[in-house]
Amino acid sequence: MPAGGIGEGAFFDEQTLVALGAPPPGSFGGGDRRSHLLGGQRAAAVSTLSTIVFIAVLIALFVFAPGAEAVRHTFFNPSNMKEAFLGDPRLGLYSVGKGLILNIEMFLIAEVLILFFALVIAVVRQLRNPVLFPFRMLAVIYTDVFRGVPLIIVIYAIGFGVPALYLKGISTQSDFVYGIAALVLSYSAYVAEVYRAGIASVHQSQVSAARSLGLSQWKSLRYVVLPQAFRTVIPPLLNDFISLQKDTALVSTLGAVIEANRAAQIDSSTLFVYSSYTVAALLFLCLTIPLARFTDRLIARDVNRRLAGAGTVR
C-alpha cells in the first residue's frame, strides 16, 4: 500500500491513482474554488444577456414585420381595448369585463359539479360488484364518448339539440345552463380518468391491508385508497381546471351561431340541419375510442405486471 494511509489525507497517492486508471487532476474542468464562485456570476451575466437578445428579436419581429402597423392598430389599440373592457351599450358593444365575470361563474359551478360527477364515474368503474356491471359498462361508454367528442360539438349538441326536443322545463333553459351542462359532460370524462389514474397509483398492498381488516370494497376505497389517490391527482386536476377555465369561452359560440342563423333568417331549431356535427362527432369517436382502449390495455398490462403475486383482491 502506498505511503499515507487512512487518516493522513489521500488513501492512494496521485501516481497510484493514475496507474489505477483515474483521470489526472483537473480533467473534470472547474479549477480552484475562487474561479468557481466567479463562474456563478458569469452564468448570471450570460443568461441576462441572452434573454435581452431574445426579447429584442421578438420585438423587432413585431415592429418591422410588413403587417406590423395593421396588427398594432387592430390588436393593440388602447382606446378600443378600454372600450371593449367596459363595454358601450350605445354602440351595442358587450363588456369583456362583464363577460369574464360570467365566465368565472360558469367555471366555478361547472368545476364543483365535475369534481363530484367524475368521482362517481371513477368509483363506479372501480367497484367489482357484479350487480353494478351495467353501471360499470355505462361509465366506460360515457368516458369513451365524451373524451372522444370535441367540446365544441358537445356544446352545439346540448345548446341546439336540447331546445329542439321541446321538453318541458329542460328545453327552455338559458345558454348559461346548457353551457355548464356541456362543460360538465365533457370534462367529467377527463377528470374521471384522472381520478382513475390516481386510484391505480395506490399500491395494491394497501387494498390488501384494508380488506384484511374486514373493510368492504367500498370502505377500502373510501378510507384507504381515495384519500391517497386525491393527493396524487391534485396537480393534474388543477391542470384540467386551467383548460376548463379557458374552454368556458367556447360556450359563447352558442350565441354567435344563433345570431348568425338569425341574420341568415334560419330558424336554428327546426330548419337548419346539424347532422354535419353528428357526422363529425362519429368520426372523432372512430379515432379516439381505439386510442382509449389501447391506453386501457397498456395500463392494465402495467398493473398486472406490478401485481404479479401481490394479490388479486381489489
Added chain:
Amino acid sequence: MTEPDATPAVGEPASATRPEPPPAGGSAVAGHEAIRLEDVCKSFGSLEVLRGINLSVAPHEVICLIGASGSGKSTLLRCVNLLEPVNRGRIILWGQDVTAPGVDENAVRRHIGIVFQAFNLFPHMTVLRNITLGPTRVLGVSREEAEAAGRALLARFGLAEKQDDYPDRLSGGQQQRVAIVRALAMKPGIMLLDEVTSALDPELVSEVLGVIRELATAGMTMLIATHEMGFARDIADRVCFLDEGVILEQGPPKQVFTAPVNARTQQFLRRIVEAGRL
C-alpha cells in the same frame, strides 16, 4: 355488516386476550380445529402455487411454515383470510367452511389478523388512526372506545409515544409492531404472519419477534411463514416444510430441524445451516 343467519360470527374473537397457555403439543381441544385446510389448490394463470395443502391447526397452536421463496407460504396465508380465492379445496375455520358460496368474506376477515412482510401501514393516517380504522369502521366501536383500546395496545408493545406519528416517521421495527397492533385491535382469533421480519434490518428483528413470542404466550393461534429458523424452533408447536406447493414434512420443531425425514427437507435445512441461519 350483518351475518346471513343468527348463528354467532365465525370463531372466537375473545381468544386474542385469553391468557391461558397453549395446550402442549397443540392437539385439538374440545370443539373444532381453528383452521382446517383440505386439498387447497391455487394457481396464478398457469403457475400452480399451491398443489393440495392439507393442514389442521388446533386453537392456541403456533405453526411455522418454512420453505424456500416461492414454495407457496405467503399464498397459503393469503388464501386463509380469503385475500386470494382458492381454485379447489376447502378452508374451514372453527368448523365453518369459508370457501362455500355465499360466505361474507368481510365477516370472515374480521376474525383473522394478517401481518405483511412490507407492513402495509396506511401512510396517510397516524399510528393511532391506523389502529382504530378497523374497529370503528368494521366493528362499529365508538371512536373514544377504539382509541382507548388502541392506546392500551400500543403501550403494551412499547409504542405509546408514537401514537400521533405518521408511519414514515417510524423505524421498520416500529412500523411492523404497529402493523401487528393494528391486526390485534380487531381482536382476531387467528393471526397470520407473512415473513414479518424479512424486510427489517437485522438489529430490528428481535423487537418484532419479541412481540410474536408474547402473542404465543397469550395463547394466540398463529400461522407463521418465516425464514427465521431459530425463532421457528423456539416458538412453534409444529413446523411445516412447504415445497412446490405441498407440505412435504411436518412435526414438532425438534424432529423437523434435527431429524428431517424427507430428502428435500434435509437439503433445504442443509442450505440454511450453510448460510449460517440456523
